[in-house]
Amino acid sequence: MKFKLNLKIYPLEAILNACYMFIDKVYIHLDTDSEGKYVKVEFKSKAKGSKKQLSHLREKFMNELLHSTLRYKINKNNKKIREYIVGKALYSALIPAAIPTFTEEALDYRQDPLGISIPWEEKYGKQKENRKV
Amino acid sequence: MVSRRKTVRFNTRIYKEKAILEAIKVYSKIADFFLVREEDYIKVYIKNIPPEFSKTLKDEFCNYVLGITKKCLRE
Numbered sequence: 001m002k003f004k005l006n007l008k009i010y011p012l013e014a015i016l017n018a019c020y021m022f023i024d025k026v027y028i029h030l031d032t033d034s035e036g037k038y039v040k041v042e043f044k045s046k047a048k049g050s051k052k053q054l055s056h057l058r059e060k061f062m063n064e065l066l067h068s069t070l071r072y073k074i075n076k077n078n079k080k081i082r083e084y085i086v087g088k089a090l091y092s093a094l095i096p097a098a099i100p101t102f103t104e105e106a107l108d109y110r111q112d113p114l115g116i117s118i119p120w121e122e123k124y125g126k127q128k129e130n131r132k133v
Numbered sequence: 134m135v136s137r138r139k140t141v142r143f144n145t146r147i148y149k150e151k152a153i154l155e156a157i158k159v160y161s162k163i164a165d166f167f168l169v170r171e172e173d174y175i176k177v178y179i180k181n182i183p184p185e186f187s188k189t190l191k192d193e194f195c196n197y198v199l200g201i202t203k204k205c206l207r208e
Contacts, residue, residue: 012147016203023200027192030147030199039147044192 001043001054007036010069015039017068022061026054139179139191142171143198150175152201160194 005015019028019041027044043061045054115123143153153175157166163186167178182190 013206016147016199016206019199020203023196027196028199029141029192029195031142031144032146036146 001051001058003041003043003058004033004038005041005065006038007032010039010065011072012039014065014069014072015041017072018061018065021064021068022057026057137180137182137184137187139182141177141179141191141195142174143177145173145175147202148175148198149202149205152198152205153177155201156194156198159197160190164190 015030019030022028026046029042029044031040031042032038033040043054043058112118153168157168157177160166164182165180167180169176169178177194179191179194186193
């Protein structure tokens, strides 16, 4: 059984994912047309089954293809936010190591190792005096 | 009579060469493989196929290449 899939509708990654789900049931061979706009799919039954079974598998394949296309598009759209979340999680996991640890005996409020008591102006320079409130 | 020689053409827009080579590495224990690179295709000649695998080897090989290509895409 042979059929064509439009690459504008179904991305190649989604087609390969859907095919992967079916390689235990059918033999699959893929090819493209000369312009590279369509993917030609060839299904060959593994067992000696009827054409009806093969067309039923094809229908299942088309449904799976829709699933994988959707997953692929969501995956693509959420890539940035996913990377941001992972980056943030890794970054926050690194911070405790960056903060110096102090033992309770060595701790004295007069030492002020983090420079909390230093006024903002001293620490970061004077703010603009001309600034109107 | 089933032929003990087969030819498969893999479109390089779909299949990765790395996947084809990896599959040949695995299947070379069963038969002899020869690879020819064409413009958009990689042609694989399969020879000396044992009679017990003569019907299925080519198709199983295609499925195997497809599986590895899919894995390659993820990487």
